[in-house]
Amino acid sequence: MSTTSHNLAAPGTPGRVCGTTGLHVCFDAQRFIKLNAVSGIVFLLLGGIAALLLALTRWQTVHLLPVDWFYRILTFHGLNMLIFWILFFEVAILYFACTTPLNARLYSRKVAWLSFTLMIVGALMTDYIILKGQADVMMTSYLPLLAHPVFYLGIILMAVGTLIGVFNFFATLYVAKRDKAYTGSMPIVTFGALAAAIIAVVTLLHGAVVMIPTFTYSMGWTAEPDPIWYRLIWWGLGHQSQQVNVCAMVSVWYLLTHIVLGSRPVNEAVCRSAFVLYILFINLASAHHLLVDPAVGATWKIWNTSYAMYLAVLASMVHGFTVPAGAEIAMREKGYTSGIFGWVTALPWKNPAFSGTALSVVIFGFLGGITGVTLGTQQINIIAHNTLRIPGHFHVTVVGGTTLAFMALAYYVIPLIFQRDFIWRGLARVQPWLFGLGITLLAFGMSFAGSMGVSRRSYDIDAQGVYGPAAHLWLGVLGVGGVLAFLSLLIFVVLCVGTLFFGKKIEGRPMADWGTPPALAGSTPGSLAHDHYATKGTMVLTLVFLACFVVYYFANWKALADVWPVR
Amino acid sequence: MKNEPKIHPWQKLMDNPWLLLVLGVLIPVLSYSVWGWIELLFTKPALLP
Amino acid sequence: MSLRPLTAPWFHGPAGHEKIWLGCAILWCFVMSLMMPYWHFRGKQNSTGEAYTVKPADFLARTEKFVAANRVGTYKHPGNALLGEVPIVEPPPGGDVYLIGRMWQWYPALRLRQGETYRIHLSALDLQHGFSLQPLNMNFQAVPGYDHVLTLTPTSKGEFTIVCNEFCGIGHSSMTGKIFVE
Numbered sequence A: 001m002s003t004t005s006h007n008l009a010a011p012g013t014p015g016r017v018c019g020t021t022g023l024h025v026c027f028d029a030q031r032f033i034k035l036n037a038v039s040g041i042v043f044l045l046l047g048g049i050a051a052l053l054l055a056l057t058r059w060q061t062v063h064l065l066p067v068d069w070f071y072r073i074l075t076f077h078g079l080n081m082l083i084f085w086i087l088f089f090e091v092a093i094l095y096f097a098c099t100t101p102l103n104a105r106l107y108s109r110k111v112a113w114l115s116f117t118l119m120i121v122g123a124l125m126t127d128y129i130i131l132k133g134q135a136d137v138m139m140t141s142y143l144p145l146l147a148h149p150v151f152y153l154g155i156i157l158m159a160v161g162t163l164i165g166v167f168n169f170f171a172t173l174y175v176a177k178r179d180k181a182y183t184g185s186m187p188i189v190t191f192g193a194l195a196a197a198i199i200a201v202v203t204l205l206h207g208a209v210v211m212i213p214t215f216t217y218s219m220g221w222t223a224e225p226d227p228i229w230y231r232l233i234w235w236g237l238g239h240q241s242q243q244v245n246v247c248a249m250v251s252v253w254y255l256l257t258h259i260v261l262g263s264r265p266v267n268e269a270v271c272r273s274a275f276v277l278y279i280l281f282i283n284l285a286s287a288h289h290l291l292v293d294p295a296v297g298a299t300w301k302i303w304n305t306s307y308a309m310y311l312a313v314l315a316s317m318v319h320g321f322t323v324p325a326g327a328e329i330a331m332r333e334k335g336y337t338s339g340i341f342g343w344v345t346a347l348p349w350k351n352p353a354f355s356g357t358a359l360s361v362v363i364f365g366f367l368g369g370i371t372g373v374t375l376g377t378q379q380i381n382i383i384a385h386n387t388l389r390i391p392g393h394f395h396v397t398v399v400g401g402t403t404l405a406f407m408a409l410a411y412y413v414i415p416l417i418f419q420r421d422f423i424w425r426g427l428a429r430v431q432p433w434l435f436g437l438g439i440t441l442l443a444f445g446m447s448f449a450g451s452m453g454v455s456r457r458s459y460d461i462d463a464q465g466v467y468g469p470a471a472h473l474w475l476g477v478l479g480v481g482g483v484l485a486f487l488s489l490l491i492f493v494v495l496c497v498g499t500l501f502f503g504k505k506i507e508g509r510p511m512a513d514w515g516t517p518p519a520l521a522g523s524t525p526g527s528l529a530h531d532h533y534a535t536k537g538t539m540v541l542t543l544v545f546l547a548c549f550v551v552y553y554f555a556n557w558k559a560l561a562d563v564w565p566v567r
Numbered sequence B: 001m002k003n004e005p006k007i008h009p010w011q012k013l014m015d016n017p018w019l020l021l022v023l024g025v026l027i028p029v030l031s032y033s034v035w036g037w038i039e040l041l042f043t044k045p046a047l048l049p
Numbered sequence C: 001m002s003l004r005p006l007t008a009p010w011f012h013g014p015a016g017h018e019k020i021w022l023g024c025a026i027l028w029c030f031v032m033s034l035m036m037p038y039w040h041f042r043g044k045q046n047s048t049g050e051a052y053t054v055k056p057a058d059f060l061a062r063t064e065k066f067v068a069a070n071r072v073g074t075y076k077h078p079g080n081a082l083l084g085e086v087p088i089v090e091p092p093p094g095g096d097v098y099l100i101g102r103m104w105q106w107y108p109a110l111r112l113r114q115g116e117t118y119r120i121h122l123s124a125l126d127l128q129h130g131f132s133l134q135p136l137n138m139n140f141q142a143v144p145g146y147d148h149v150l151t152l153t154p155t156s157k158g159e160f161t162i163v164c165n166e167f168c169g170i171g172h173s174s175m176t177g178k179i180f181v182e
Helices: A027-058 A066-100 A109-131 A149-178 A188-218 A227-238 A242-259 A266-290 A298-305 A307-333 A352-376 A389-417 A425-451 A469-502 A534-559 B009-012 B018-040 C016-042 C056-070
Strands: A015-017 A024-026 C049-055 C072-078 C085-087 C094-104 C103-108 C109-112 C119-126 C129-134 C138-142 C147-154 C159-163 C174-179
Touching: A015 C094, A024 A027, A027 A066, A027 A109, A027 A389, A027 A469, A066 A109, A066 A149, A066 A242, A066 A389, A066 C174, A109 A149, A109 A425, A149 A188, A149 B018, A188 A227, A188 A242, A188 A266, A188 B018, A227 A242, A227 A266, A227 B018, A242 A266, A242 A307, A242 A352, A242 A389, A266 A307, A266 B009, A266 B018, A298 A307, A298 B018, A298 C016, A307 A534, A307 C016, A307 C103, A352 A389, A352 A425, A352 A534, A389 A425, A389 A469, A425 A469, A469 C085, A534 C016, B009 B018, C016 C129, C056 C072, C056 C085, C056 C094, C056 C119, C085 C103, C085 C174, C094 C129, C138 C147
Parallel strands: C085 C109, C094 C119, C103 C174, C109 C174
Antiparallel strands: A015 A024, C049 C147, C072 C085, C094 C103, C119 C147, C129 C138, C129 C159, C159 C174
16 A cells, blocks of 8 residues: 555545544554553553652651662662653654644554564563662663663663654654645644654664663673763763653643643744754753763853753743743633733633643743753752752653643543543542642652752661751651652553543544633634733743742852852 | 745744754754763873872 | 644744743843853852873772871761771861772761862762762762862861762662861
């Protein structure tokens, strides 16, 4: 069937028309979205169980695990959460973004199978060797620490598999354009996914460059790579993979505010330019991990840590405005016009996809963004490097931001792709709130304990004899937050898996509505398209955000100025 | 086609995924990885007086 | 629309509230990108990454020479068997100091003078270690094969603990060291 067009709308193409949205869905894409999303959720559950054990161990009063299992489970948690869950779900998002919005068929089923097989085999190999106790090296596996070769081989297979999935995405973009499945410019959601895919290419290339010589060294075939060279290139994998998340997450923000509220980008040029700034500059931020390292100089550190003059931070601040501004305009056009914040109270806070998105924006921006830029300032890093402030930061970006956005997305993906309505819908409405609360508490506990000098990746803070009751209290807050977040994660997994088996089937009818704000009488869609001063509420919110940012940033400079002079 | 509306060059850049891919790989590889690697290669041996 | 291709040209510049926010954001990014070079030249706390390559065995030999020449006593950590006994070393003010991180102790303990500036050579012998000076909370990386030089001026008196904050195996959380400032 090599003559078949990749245009989904062409007659005879294996696909269906969605009963809710009226969009075309490609059967191949649908199958691999299912496979990848379900695998992702399984690894999320594995990583989540590990998270609970870790939270209950760092909570000094409970101190659950023995020392060897603490480091083993920490290694397991890092890889399952930051790599496996996220990459599987991202491949699912990529397959969606390059097919349905572009009216295109997935480029190749065989390539998708190859990608999926390599990823799953790699992930299982890595998990097996960690649990067997032969890879207690943390996710970063800094040389000269050495794990069993299977550990590195598993990660290499995972990376190559993902890269092949990314290739399938690019190939689909190419054939969609060639077969004229769509004309004009790709929609913003696909453009955001493109940004994620480009960053994934850079990420996975670094992964190959660092992991292959480490694997051959672990087999005894080659000499040991230099430990700082390893740190440099490894963070080209480790940090940049999280920038893939940022792009995918922002795309999900645009997607869900569009689905739930009917938002459109206020200005396509500005939103897309922000993604271009991510593509070009966000990857320089890998330098954040080498700010107090020897052998890389101040010029390299300052230039790269600033993402080339903070251009990628600018991009996040743009999305932080345009996402709520799009929602505000959509709401005002529906007739919710009272005061500055009348549209906010009318938002569908009981719709889990919406509450998840909104919490993701707020937690990512206010907590994750502000702490990230501040801790990643070259000199301020002296009072933050390797303390609990660092996981305090990335749990609100990757978990409170990305994971929560992906959970929110699942509340639409499962009905629309698996064709089943959610079970226990009341519980689903609570889940994002509980998760947001748990992660926020966890991150506060980590950040404050870290400010008191408590280090990350440490089994016990009592052996050192320097931490007082306040540090113990914040570790307790960490523990409570971790337990709440785990409960919410468990609810999420039970809801998803339960729905796959017991959810009411949707055939040819629209999915059950989670709740969307109706347009009020007398309102006109598109009435504010040319009013550039219609986003007063968003303006106020973003200025409050900026004020918090400025205060936190300079408070940290003050804290730095109080420590011993060093050069 | 005639009467086709004029497209802004910035839009043309953003409609070109392949150019973005090349730039997106090149900039971080040069600025972060290659420059960082060069810094390591030029580290001098310690004198240990 | 966020989910369908755009067929008409869409490029137009920012306007209204969006333009105001963009202006604020660009200004703030500009301030932040000037802060780091400013602090590099005028601020007192910087990580310049001054470092030299070194063989761990050579670094150990140099450290032992440093200890033999400047030893003033012995430090025994109460209740920490891993740290064991380490020599206390008092280097000449303004001089070179050698400090080793290894599984699982910081070697040797240091006695420094307030207000004097020292060149602290920091390295690791086996795995990577994290130099984390508490309760000040100053953190630097110690990497085998690299002599990481910190030009440090203690400005407060008292007993300080070096905690290891880079994972280095089973004894990691008990790995400590001492700096006394008089």
